[in-house]
Amino acid sequence: MKTLVLGIGNLLLKDEGVGIHAIRALEKETLPPDIDLLDGGTGGLHLLGRLQEYDRIILVDATLDHHPPGAIRHIRPRYATDYPPLMSAHEIGLRDMIEAMILCGHHPEVDLLVVSAGDIGELGVELSPAVEASLPEIIRRIRLLIRN
Amino acid sequence: MSERIVVDPVTRIEGHLRIEAEIEDGRVKDAFSSGTMVRGIETIVNGRDPRDAWAFVGRVCGVCTSTHSLCSVRAVENALGIVVPPSAELVRNLMIATLYMHDHVVHFYHLHALDWVDVVSSLKADPAAAARLAQSLSPWPKSSEGYFAAIQSRIGRFVGSGQLGIFSNGYWGHPAYKLRPEQNLVAVAHYLEALEWQKEVVKIHTVFGGKNPHPNFVVGGMPCSINLHEPNAINSERLAFVKQKLDEAKTFIEQVYIPDLLLIAEAYKEDWSRIGGGISNYLSYGDFPMAEYGDVGNYLMPRGIVLGRDLSRVHPVDAHSPDQIKEYIYHSWYAYQEGDQAGLHPFKGETRLNYTGPKPPYTHLDTGDKYSWIKTPRWKDEPMEVGPLARMIVAYAAGKEPQKSLIDDTLKKLNLPLEALYSTLGRTAARALETLLTADWALDIFDKLMENLRYGDSRMVNHTLWSPKLWPDEARGVGLSEAPRGALAHFVVIKDRQVGNYQMVVPSTWNASPRDAQGVLSAYESALIHTPVHDPEQPLEILRTIHSFDPCLACAVHLYDEEGKYVHQIDTF
Numbered sequence: 001m002k003t004l005v006l007g008i009g010n011l012l013l014k015d016e017g018v019g020i021h022a023i024r025a026l027e028k029e030t031l032p033p034d035i036d037l038l039d040g041g042t043g044g045l046h047l048l049g050r051l052q053e054y055d056r057i058i059l060v061d062a063t064l065d066h067h068p069p070g071a072i073r074h075i076r077p078r079y080a081t082d083y084p085p086l087m088s089a090h091e092i093g094l095r096d097m098i099e100a101m102i103l104c105g106h107h108p109e110v111d112l113l114v115v116s117a118g119d120i121g122e123l124g125v126e127l128s129p130a131v132e133a134s135l136p137e138i139i140r141r142i143r144l145l146i147r148n
Numbered sequence: 149m150s151e152r153i154v155v156d157p158v159t160r161i162e163g164h165l166r167i168e169a170e171i172e173d174g175r176v177k178d179a180f181s182s183g184t185m186v187r188g189i190e191t192i193v194n195g196r197d198p199r200d201a202w203a204f205v206g207r208v209c210g211v212c213t214s215t216h217s218l219c220s221v222r223a224v225e226n227a228l229g230i231v232v233p234p235s236a237e238l239v240r241n242l243m244i245a246t247l248y249m250h251d252h253v254v255h256f257y258h259l260h261a262l263d264w265v266d267v268v269s270s271l272k273a274d275p276a277a278a279a280r281l282a283q284s285l286s287p288w289p290k291s292s293e294g295y296f297a298a299i300q301s302r303i304g305r306f307v308g309s310g311q312l313g314i315f316s317n318g319y320w321g322h323p324a325y326k327l328r329p330e331q332n333l334v335a336v337a338h339y340l341e342a343l344e345w346q347k348e349v350v351k352i353h354t355v356f357g358g359k360n361p362h363p364n365f366v367v368g369g370m371p372c373s374i375n376l377h378e379p380n381a382i383n384s385e386r387l388a389f390v391k392q393k394l395d396e397a398k399t400f401i402e403q404v405y406i407p408d409l410l411l412i413a414e415a416y417k418e419d420w421s422r423i424g425g426g427i428s429n430y431l432s433y434g435d436f437p438m439a440e441y442g443d444v445g446n447y448l449m450p451r452g453i454v455l456g457r458d459l460s461r462v463h464p465v466d467a468h469s470p471d472q473i474k475e476y477i478y479h480s481w482y483a484y485q486e487g488d489q490a491g492l493h494p495f496k497g498e499t500r501l502n503y504t505g506p507k508p509p510y511t512h513l514d515t516g517d518k519y520s521w522i523k524t525p526r527w528k529d530e531p532m533e534v535g536p537l538a539r540m541i542v543a544y545a546a547g548k549e550p551q552k553s554l555i556d557d558t559l560k561k562l563n564l565p566l567e568a569l570y571s572t573l574g575r576t577a578a579r580a581l582e583t584l585l586t587a588d589w590a591l592d593i594f595d596k597l598m599e600n601l602r603y604g605d606s607r608m609v610n611h612t613l614w615s616p617k618l619w620p621d622e623a624r625g626v627g628l629s630e631a632p633r634g635a636l637a638h639f640v641v642i643k644d645r646q647v648g649n650y651q652m653v654v655p656s657t658w659n660a661s662p663r664d665a666q667g668v669l670s671a672y673e674s675a676l677i678h679t680p681v682h683d684p685e686q687p688l689e690i691l692r693t694i695h696s697f698d699p700c701l702a703c704a705v706h707l708y709d710e711e712g713k714y715v716h717q718i719d720t721f
């Protein structure tokens with residue numbers, strides 16, 4: 001099964017970029033040969049073609065919720081309306097991309113890891129300490145998902 | 149008696165925009181545009197190596213990423229006096245051309261078409277009649293009765309499931325929709341085909357930029373290696389792939405996009421070639437340098453300004469001049485050291501946030517005071533419209549071909565006067581015509597690149613001024629480009645070999661900004677005046693005009709809580 005690990009987020013907004021940080025960390029590791037990595041930036045329709053090449057997508061994105069910063073949750077959404085409000089920057093964002101995949105008739109299976117953001121109040125390219133500290137756990141969860 | 153309506157958020161745009169409009173006797177009497185582009189990119193890039201700035205500024209937006217990166221390397225090259233090798237300039241042009249084709253097609257079909265096309269009406273179409281219609285419009289092969297019947301049943305399933313926001317959030321059945329069911333079905337079929345097509349054309353960015361999104365650039369050229377015979381470089385096989393994608397793009401634009409644009413224009417021209425003109429000044433920095441970037445006379449899209457729709461004169465624009473481009477904050481949530489009346493050239497730009505608006509949740513903004521995060525740029529204190537229409541009008545006034553003939557021919561086909569350009573429909577049509585030109589230009593640029601390569605000129609980078617030791621202690625540069633949405637400028641101050649200040653004036657700043665201290669409206673607000681609104685609960689007409697500009701406030705990031713309630717927003721520049 002061809003799998004893509006996709007990080008989404010804006011690298012300039014601290015914790016908002018946690019998905020991209022996860023991809024950058026994974027790029028330094030050895031992964032099974034049928035696993036690809038993609039820094040998807042802030043998402044959008046131009047990712048559609050790449051995403052549809054896969055049977056399964058493990059998606060990492062930030063969210064702002066009631067959980068403490070760095071909390072990780074695993075969601076298996078079926079429809080675009082099942083997605084929690086993610087922080088991806090665009091009106092034409094992840095949801096529209098998922099809808100577009102449904103419209104185009106090929107919708108890969110999606111495992112979504114949402115990471116609760118802490119520091120989003122300022123511009124910056126570094127993660128807050130709490131989210132930074134959760135990176136190894138994010139990587140471990142991605143590896144677990146890859147194995148299953 | 150006027151009534152104030154609020155459209156927030158304006159849907160099917162990139163980013164977050166709020167429009168407040170006063171309606172009187174069924175028309176917009178006054179309008180206020182409030183956006184969320186907080187500036188502050190300098191806090192990210194100040195103190196960094198200017199050669200790295202492109203990688204950060206490219207991140208402000210996932211859509212125009214390549215334009216921002218290109219504009220950044222141009223600004224640094226301009227500051228340091230670096231000239232890019234001819235073949236690298238051509239590769240950059242291919243990157244811009246690809247972005248234009250992708251962005252304009254996606255805008256037309258996926259962000260704007262549903263303002264004119266009623267999806268639900270397409271379910272009532274007779275597939276045989278839709279097939280006859282499609283065949284009369286274009287030689288595009290996907291036009292059989294069976295094809296349209298299959299599309300119709302697919303759409304029926306999607307609409308019925310209620311799971312797709314794309315089709316469930318429209319004002320279907322609104323009396324302002326004018327297309328017949330068969331016309332709607334043809335357009336909806338092409339909406340789906342455009343989704344498939346756009347997946348292919350973006351692959352060109354990956355070939356030359358190494359990856360997509362966020363393709364790579366380099367100060368001094370392009371970070372790619374082209375060698376016709378080398379298996380690990382961009383070789384003749386990869387170039388043949390690019391050529392194939394460019395050919396397919398041209399066919400799609402000629403046989404699908406343009407006929408659909410003409411179909412919509414024909415159906416709506418009576419009203420919509422007269423609505424939405426707005427301000428009468430147009431600014432284009434020009435782009436597609438066919439020689440050096442510094443040689444503006446060789447641009448395929450000319451640089452200049454048209455004032456008051458006077459097509460007999462094109463005014464020169466100098467982005468370096470401290471007296472021409474200035475940004476004001478009279479109605480924006482910022483503070484300047486010199487006070488609210490001051491205007492600052494971007495080299496001296498300041499970003500001090502000063503939110504004075506109401507505490508959310510609120511009903512209306514205090515539009516007499518500050519009401520937007522967008523600053524108000526002016527050229528010699530005049531407001532400017534930027535974007536495809538501005539580029540086409542500047543080209544027309546300059547007598548530039550093929551732009552002039554293409555505009556004249558299209559107006560003749562639609563039996564419309566030149567004044568029809570100054571409208572919502574004019575804006576939408578200008579974008580389509582420009583896409584057609586770009587498709588042609590991309591093939592010409594490709595041929596020229598191949599010619600260079602055959603003569604052995606595959607130089608991609610000019611490294612002579614790469615070393616910071618060769619730089620002056622202080623340098624200032626401006627990078628200009630035409631992003632798909634309009635005139636884009638990056639301003640860099642390099643001090644002690646580091647970025648000392650960095651400012652970006654993006655297209656939507658010109659178009660979406662609030663009025664100035666004198667009460668003169670910017671492009672969105674002005675274009676909405678007199679727009680008819682049939683039903684204030686369903687302000688479809690407002691969306692038509694706003695979407696015709698292709699708003700991109702995507703550099704904004706919106707934060708929502710778990711229930712989807714709006715919590716906070718923050719932006720990247």
